Amino acid sequence: MTSVLEFNDVSVVREGNRILSSISWKVDAAERWVILGPNGAGKTTLLQLAAAQLHPTAGEVTVLDDELGRTDVFELRPRVGFASSAMAKRLPRTEQVLDVVLTAAFSVTGRWNEEYDEVDVRRARRVLSEWKLDHLAERRFGDLSDGEQKRVQIARAIMTDPELLLLDEPAASLDLGSREELIELLGGFASAPDAPAIVMVTHHVEEIPRGFTHALLLGGGEIQAEGTTPEVVTSENLSSVFGLPLVVSSDDGRFTARAA
Numbered sequence: 168m169t170s171v172l173e174f175n176d177v178s179v180v181r182e183g184n185r186i187l188s189s190i191s192w193k194v195d196a197a198e199r200w201v202i203l204g205p206n207g208a209g210k211t212t213l214l215q216l217a218a219a220q221l222h223p224t225a226g227e228v229t230v231l232d233d234e235l236g237r238t239d240v241f242e243l244r245p246r247v248g249f250a251s252s253a254m255a256k257r258l259p260r261t262e263q264v265l266d267v268v269l270t271a272a273f274s275v276t277g278r279w280n281e282e283y284d285e286v287d288v289r290r291a292r293r294v295l296s297e298w299k300l301d302h303l304a305e306r307r308f309g310d311l312s313d314g315e316q317k318r319v320q321i322a323r324a325i326m327t328d329p330e331l332l333l334l335d336e337p338a339a340s341l342d343l344g345s346r347e348e349l350i351e352l353l354g355g356f357a358s359a360p361d362a363p364a365i366v367m368v369t370h371h372v373e374e375i376p377r378g379f380t381h382a383l384l385l386g387g388g389e390i391q392a393e394g395t396t397p398e399v400v401t402s403e404n405l406s407s408v409f410g411l412p413l414v415v416s417s418d419d420g421r422f423t424a425r426a427a
């Protein structure tokens with residue numbers, strides 16, 4: 168199998184704080200990972216490394232065969248789809264939904280005078296349709312519901328047909344219906360044979376879509392457990408990383424957790 172992401176003994180220190188310590192981790196092209204861990208565990212920092220938005224303080228990070236520090240990140244970044252709330256804040260709220268997705272082809276936010284090829288417009292419309300947004304293509308991004316905006320962010324992240332897709336808490340702040348709609352769509356997308364490798368950060372086991380093959384538990388900037396999802400997402404592992412007794416159950420590929 169081809170690896171799309173490789174961390175070798177990686178540490179990140181920011182303003183004197185050790186945020187990640189000795190992370191060695193590998194993601195293969197056919198894998199879909201979920202990263203779980205308490206607040207401040209270092210999940211977003213790990214994703215920023217994978218997105219080539221941050222360099223490690225020590226160790227090596229290789230993204231799509233390019234080692235950070237030895238490659239032009241401006242060429243690498245368009246090959247990685249990244250959706251996070253920090254990126255969403257940069258999207259102009261008055262922009263048409265179609266343009267929010269289309270501008271990803273030029274790695275810009277906000278349409279100016281770029282000339283888009285018909286093939287890009289067709290792809291943007293196809294991606295919008297796959298994420299059940301076709302009827303909203305002409306609406307202003309800022310007028311959409313939170314659930315619709317989250318789906319637009321993912322559509323934008325996959326517009327460029329990335330080899331690696333990174334999602335930072337895609338279901339955060341969604342109501343139950345919007346969350347379930349998003350998780351169903353993500354599960355379907357992740358299960359398609361031509362889908363890219365995916366790494367998704369979440370706070371809740373209920374948000375792990377079906378078809379996510381692997382899980383990594385992060386605590387205190389260190390890997391606490393990693394492996395296949397059913398192996399890792401267990402009562403014992405989650406109780407240990409979240410520091411309280413938890414009961415985790417699974418049914419038909421989905422998980423729930425509650426205090427024991």
Ligand SMILES: Nc1ncnc2c1ncn2[C@@H]1O[C@H](COP(=O)(O)OP(=O)(O)OP(=O)(O)O)[C@@H](O)[C@H]1O
Binds near residue numbers: 184204206208
């Ligand atoms: N630029 C920075 N300078 C100093 N410390 C930072 C910086 N960025 C993040 N941190 C600290 O690093 C730790 C890990 O942050 P990170 O955002 O990666 O965690 P997280 O697991 O994503 O947290 P959450 O679940 O709350 O989003 C936190 O304690 C945070 O305060």
